[in-house]
Ligand SMILES: Nc1nc2c(ncn2[C@@H]2O[C@H](COP(=O)(O)OP(=O)(O)OP(=O)(O)O)[C@@H](O)[C@H]2O)c(=O)[nH]1
């Protein structure tokens with residue numbers, strides 16, 4: 001396809017031969033799509049982030065990589081060559097076309113502290129976040145919530161009900177997570193589209209109350 | 217493809233972006249993951265293959281994140297490639313809804329409306 005073929009750097013082997021990379025025709029956005037908003041789904045390993053994104057996305061969830069290069073710390077560089085370590089993190093995301101002009105993207109990102117370097121770009125301009133919680137492992141959620149509060153990112157908490165997971169009374173869970181009374185806490189089943197949609201609607205209604213303070 | 221396997225290592229990245237880093241270009245840094253990109257030209261002979269691939273896939277709007285996913289390149293590299301195309305007038309960027317500390321009510325209503333139709 002190009003006279004400089006020997007320099008072609010496209011990752012050919014991973015694409016179907018003869019198919020240029022890009023969305024399937026039916027996955028194209030309307031030409032009128034003018035702007036996009038994003039919501040971040042954050043939670044620990046295996047909590048259902050990818051499942052949630054996939055449940056509501058109109059396209060098969062995609063994966064994008066973000067790399068962070070940092071000067072190697074604690075690496076012996078006797079040769080005086082600055083060693084760099086590069087961390088790559090994959091994020092899955094999905095898409096919902098809201099109307100002819102507006103598109104919503106949902107990004108799933110791991111909650112562990114070592115992935116927080118992703119957050120600056122990711123949360124920049126994000127409407128808000130969904131914290132997915134597995135009641136069998138509350139620690140990650142605890143850190144994530146603290147971090148979101150620090151950053152001033154509005155969020156709702158969705159408890160993904162796994163079979164055999166301890167069922168806590170809401171008040172207990174709120175206390176365990178040290179949640180502000182105003183922050184919505186809902187149950188969800190990440191495998192169900194309607195359940196995930198309701199979580200997103202809960203987030204939007206919450207954002208709406210923040211945007212339109214009632215004079216009382 | 218001289219028998220080499222696909223390699224996402226730093227060398228490949230370096231070649232693709234001509235050694236430029238994201239920090240080098242304001243335009244690149246301004247591209248959010250959800251900035252929508254639309255091509256303003258068709259692939260032309262002589263374009264670098266990555267540029268041609270982007271122009272081809274962006275005949276309809278596509279987010280930076282989607283371009284990165286389809287090209288299988290990190291977002292940082294895609295930002296640089298897109299900045300080239302924007303600078304050359306071969307693509308246009310539709311900025312995300314401005315980052316306000318709090319989104320406005322009208323926007324949220326539109327989002328809720330769209331979600332309710334799911
Ligand atoms: N019972 C039940 N199982 C779920 C639910 N959500 C996800 N699972 C299952 O849990 C497993 C992990 O889900 P993923 O969506 O891959 O979780 P993740 O958070 O993306 O995981 P990582 O990306 O590896 O951190 C899968 O086998 C899902 O089918 C849920 O709501 N209920």
Ligand SMILES: [Mg+2]
Pocket residue numbers: 049050051092108
């Ligand atoms: Mg996942």
